Amino acid sequence: METERHDDASAPRRDVPAAISQWAPRAVTQIRGGVPWTIIEGRRDELKDLCRRLTRELGYSFATLVVEEIRFEWHINYIFWGDEKSGFVQVALRASGAQPRIPSISVPVHAADWHERETEDLFGLVFEGHPRLGDFVLHGHRPEGATPMRSGSIDEGTVSQEKISPWRPDRIVRAPGAFLMSIGPVYSDYAESARFLLETVGEDVIRVIPRLFYKYRGLEKAAQGRDPSDVLLMAERFSGTSAIAHSLAFCQAVETICKAKVPPRARALRVFLAELERCRHHVGAITEICGSTALAVATSQAAILEEELLRLCCQHTGHRYLFGLNALGGLTIDLPDETCRHLVGGVQDILRRLLELGEMLRFSSSFLDRLEEVGAVSKKDALAYGLVGPVARASGISRDLRVDLPYADYGPDRVTFRVPFEEEGDGYARLRIFITEAVQSAQMMQRVAQTLPRGEVRCPAFSAEPGAALGWSEAPRGATFHWVRIDKDGRLARYRVTTPSFTNWHGFHLAAEDFAFQDFPIIMATFGLSNAECDR
Amino acid sequence: MSKWVWKGMKTGKKTTGYPDVPETAAGVSPGLPEGATGTISAGRCPCSTDAGSQETQRMKPDIRRCLHCFRCHPSRSGQPDWQGGYEWAAATAADAQLGAAFSHSVHLRVVDAGACDACISEVKQIGKPYYNIHRLGFFLTPTPRHADVLLVVGPVPENMVLPLKKTFDAMPAPKRVVAAGTCALTGCVFGPNFTAGSGVADVIPVDVEVPGCPPPPLALVHALLVAVGRKPSASMAEKATKGERSRP
Numbered sequence: 213m214e215t216e217r218h219d220d221a222s223a224p225r226r227d228v229p230a231a232i233s234q235w236a237p238r239a240v241t242q243i244r245g246g247v248p249w250t251i252i253e254g255r256r257d258e259l260k261d262l263c264r265r266l267t268r269e270l271g272y273s274f275a276t277l278v279v280e281e282i283r284f285e286w287h288i289n290y291i292f293w294g295d296e297k298s299g300f301v302q303v304a305l306r307a308s309g310a311q312p313r314i315p316s317i318s319v320p321v322h323a324a325d326w327h328e329r330e331t332e333d334l335f336g337l338v339f340e341g342h343p344r345l346g347d348f349v350l351h352g353h354r355p356e357g358a359t360p361m362r363s364g365s366i367d368e369g370t371v372s373q374e375k376i377s378p379w380r381p382d383r384i385v386r387a388p389g390a391f392l393m394s395i396g397p398v399y400s401d402y403a404e405s406a407r408f409l410l411e412t413v414g415e416d417v418i419r420v421i422p423r424l425f426y427k428y429r430g431l432e433k434a435a436q437g438r439d440p441s442d443v444l445l446m447a448e449r450f451s452g453t454s455a456i457a458h459s460l461a462f463c464q465a466v467e468t469i470c471k472a473k474v475p476p477r478a479r480a481l482r483v484f485l486a487e488l489e490r491c492r493h494h495v496g497a498i499t500e501i502c503g504s505t506a507l508a509v510a511t512s513q514a515a516i517l518e519e520e521l522l523r524l525c526c527q528h529t530g531h532r533y534l535f536g537l538n539a540l541g542g543l544t545i546d547l548p549d550e551t552c553r554h555l556v557g558g559v560q561d562i563l564r565r566l567l568e569l570g571e572m573l574r575f576s577s578s579f580l581d582r583l584e585e586v587g588a589v590s591k592k593d594a595l596a597y598g599l600v601g602p603v604a605r606a607s608g609i610s611r612d613l614r615v616d617l618p619y620a621d622y623g624p625d626r627v628t629f630r631v632p633f634e635e636e637g638d639g640y641a642r643l644r645i646f647i648t649e650a651v652q653s654a655q656m657m658q659r660v661a662q663t664l665p666r667g668e669v670r671c672p673a674f675s676a677e678p679g680a681a682l683g684w685s686e687a688p689r690g691a692t693f694h695w696v697r698i699d700k701d702g703r704l705a706r707y708r709v710t711t712p713s714f715t716n717w718h719g720f721h722l723a724a725e726d727f728a729f730q731d732f733p734i735i736m737a738t739f740g741l742s743n744a745e746c747d748r
Numbered sequence: 749m750s751k752w753v754w755k756g757m758k759t760g761k762k763t764t765g766y767p768d769v770p771e772t773a774a775g776v777s778p779g780l781p782e783g784a785t786g787t788i789s790a791g792r793c794p795c796s797t798d799a800g801s802q803e804t805q806r807m808k809p810d811i812r813r814c815l816h817c818f819r820c821h822p823s824r825s826g827q828p829d830w831q832g833g834y835e836w837a838a839a840t841a842a843d844a845q846l847g848a849a850f851s852h853s854v855h856l857r858v859v860d861a862g863a864c865d866a867c868i869s870e871v872k873q874i875g876k877p878y879y880n881i882h883r884l885g886f887f888l889t890p891t892p893r894h895a896d897v898l899l900v901v902g903p904v905p906e907n908m909v910l911p912l913k914k915t916f917d918a919m920p921a922p923k924r925v926v927a928a929g930t931c932a933l934t935g936c937v938f939g940p941n942f943t944a945g946s947g948v949a950d951v952i953p954v955d956v957e958v959p960g961c962p963p964p965p966l967a968l969v970h971a972l973l974v975a976v977g978r979k980p981s982a983s984m985a986e987k988a989t990k991g992e993r994s995r996p
Contacts, residue, residue: 351906351907360942360943397908397911398859398860398892398911398912398914398915399890400890401858401875401888401890402858402860402868402871402872402875402888403860404860404863404865404868405859405860405861405862405908405911425907426862426905426907426908426911427860427862427863427902427905427907427908428862428905428906428907428943429862429903429905429938429939429941429943429944430905430938430941430942430943430944431938433941433942433943434937434938434941434944442937445815445817445937446937446938449815449864449866449936449937449938449961450864450938451864451865452863452864452865452866452867452869452962453864453865453866453869455866496869499876507752509752509753509755509756510752511876512756512759512876512877513755513756513759515872515873515876515877515878516759516762516876516877516878518873518876519873519876519877519878519965522775522873523773523774523775523776524775525775526774526775526776526777526778527774527775530778530818530821530823531778531816531818532775532778532866532870532962532964533866533869533962535815535816535817535818535961536816536817536818536819536821536824544818544819544824545823545824572751572752572755576752742865743860744862744863744864744865744868745865747862
């Protein structure tokens with residue numbers, strides 16, 4: 213059951229931090245990273261109720277679950293995000309001992325489900341009341357009970373392949389002729405590695421069981437003990453198609469900790485590059501959607517535009533995927549005003565052709581038949597699963613970090629826009645969102661290029677200070693949150709990354725269930741998710 | 749549906765002339781640092797084989813490890829020579845190339861062994877109009893049973909070791925493996941760690957290596973041409989010496 217606040221996003225909000233203090237007197241609100249940040253010391257017995265009220269009554273969304281091991285004590289932080297007025301809420305819980313038992317919040321806050329499963333698998337913390345803990349990130353070849361994210365517990369030895377026992381999901385479809393169809397992890401022409409088990413009695417997919425983390429590269433563990441400038445390379449490279457968004461979130465977290473002042477020109481150019489990346493990503497997503505419906509000419513047309521955007525990026529910034537541009541404290545190079553104008557001109561030309569293509573698609577009935585009313589996600593489900601990005605916006609949730617919690621040069625008096633949203637929540641609504649956002653990105657790039665402040669693009673070198681902060685950005689696929697803690701030696705003690713693909717894969721089954729087999733790849737393409745981004 | 753036919757014809761030919769003529773369009777390749785010795789000022793060079801001080805570090809880039817951080821790029825105050833181009837693929841052994849029977853019809857299976865998506869995005873492009881590997885006789889196949897060449901991207905994380913081995917074993921001989929991208933060559937920023945590997949060669953024998961983070965589509969096309977013996981292998985600076993392996 214959802215409250216009215218969820219259904220009417222335009223309703224004026226109360227001063228939410230004040231509302232919290234009414235029923236959580238221990239709450240403390242500060243300003244962090246330019247937005248209100250409320251810390252509530254959680255207690256075991258009231259944790260579930262607290263989290264339920266934050267999401268159901270005050271309109272917060274679950275952002276991330278951060279577990280840290282500090283001085284033999286577990287610091288468990290549930291972070292929720294709201295808007296410019298309500299900011300973030302951090303519910304901080306402490307626990308001690310080797311096997312602490314923590315109440316699961318996933319029943320009232322379903323968005324936390326996969327966060328708790330991941331934490332249980334990697335840290336060995338047990339969430340009481342969670343129905344489905346166990347094998348999740350680490351697959352069968354590691355014994356249950358292995359806890360690689362705990363400090364000092366890394367098993368550096370080689371893994372024996374003999375130990376692999378087949379993983380068996382719980383099947384719930386009991387009907388004559390019911391069977392389990394397995395897809396992946398190596399499937400299709402060049403799909404990313406992931407496995408999907410589809411429960412079916414014939415034509416329709418009744419239940420989808422995603423099996424992810426084939427690509428788990430241990431980003432969060434690998435970052436520990438490393439210099440922030442090294443981790444920046446990882447933040448850029450764990451999800452190459454949204455390098456700017458993730459490196460930006462990481463840089464902003466480190467800059468908040470070290471109180472570094474990013475020069476205005478760098479802030480503006482970061483917006484410029486982030487929008488360029490979003491535009492390229494969305495054109496790529498449209499290529500995939502056309503490809504999934506086997507519309508050959510449209511696929512080729514969209515792929516031509518994608519390649520031209522990649523070449524444009526490389527020509528003006530040096531790299532096709534915009535690697536090596538974000539730096540701690542700004543940018544590594546300045547993009548002269550003229551370069552920005554060239555980029556805007558190039559992007560606008562490509563966008564004009566994208567809109568022509570969109571018009572042709574709009575009148576291709578064979579294409580629309582595959583998308584309309586296929587893979588629909590209701591607004592109620594999208595809210596319960598805390599979906600983000602274009603997927604959420606296609607289901608009527610008009611939320612975007614660039615507007616709700618502005619960073620860099622986003623904000624009402626600088627770069628702003630109307631967050632687009634659609635009501636239907638089907639594949640065609642998601643396609644329309646991709647096209648609308650690509651156009652908006654080009655408009656924002658033009659506005660930034662016209663009003664670029666002068667000056668440096670990087671603040672003077674600063675040394676890393678101990679502390680912790682959250683960095684966030686709206687990646688092309690949705691909201692991403694990077695929690696960074698730097699220790700007294702200036703190295704990373706904890707790096708926790710929550711990505712939009714992780715959040716949205718959780719809700720993917722909502723769209724794919726009760727549709728025919730041949731709709732499955734189309735629904736997957738309209739979600740536009742990345743396993744690299746999800747698995748980390 | 750005739751509007752789509754008309755649209756396709758109106759767009760005209762976009763495909764590169766490579767390998768008959770070099771591709772000179774801007775932005776097809778980010779380039780690579782050449783094996784020259786230079787200094788960098790910003791942070792540690794992750795691919796340098798010569799560890800120096802944090803401030804002014806001497807560097808000898810190992811292009812098998814280059815991850816395009818651009819810290820040594822002339823625009824970021826480094827001084828090494830930066831080469832354009834894209835013919836980077838190198839065969840790891842003298843008999844790495846498939847014989848003449850495969851020169852104009854090769855089936856290709858792509859395996860994502862933990863790539864960051866940028867490599868996969870570039871692999872997708874080689875089948876699209878600008879590069880169109882079909883004109884060169886390369887065809888993507890969804891099944892390893894029909895594949896002659898296995899194109900692997902990513903550092904091979906623990907969970908992908910078995911699927912990768914099974915895919916390789918399912919391919920009929922003779923077969924060749926192309927490892928594409930810095931992750932597939934050395935593990936890039938991730939491997940080796942407790943779960944990510946340090947490249948494809950630890951799991952299955954590799955015949956052709958192509959560096960780059962990610963390797964641009966033309967470098968991938970070059971790698972495929974090297975695998976079938978239609979282009980000579982690049983000589984990679986500071987390429988790690990590898991022992992002879994028995995080939996299936």
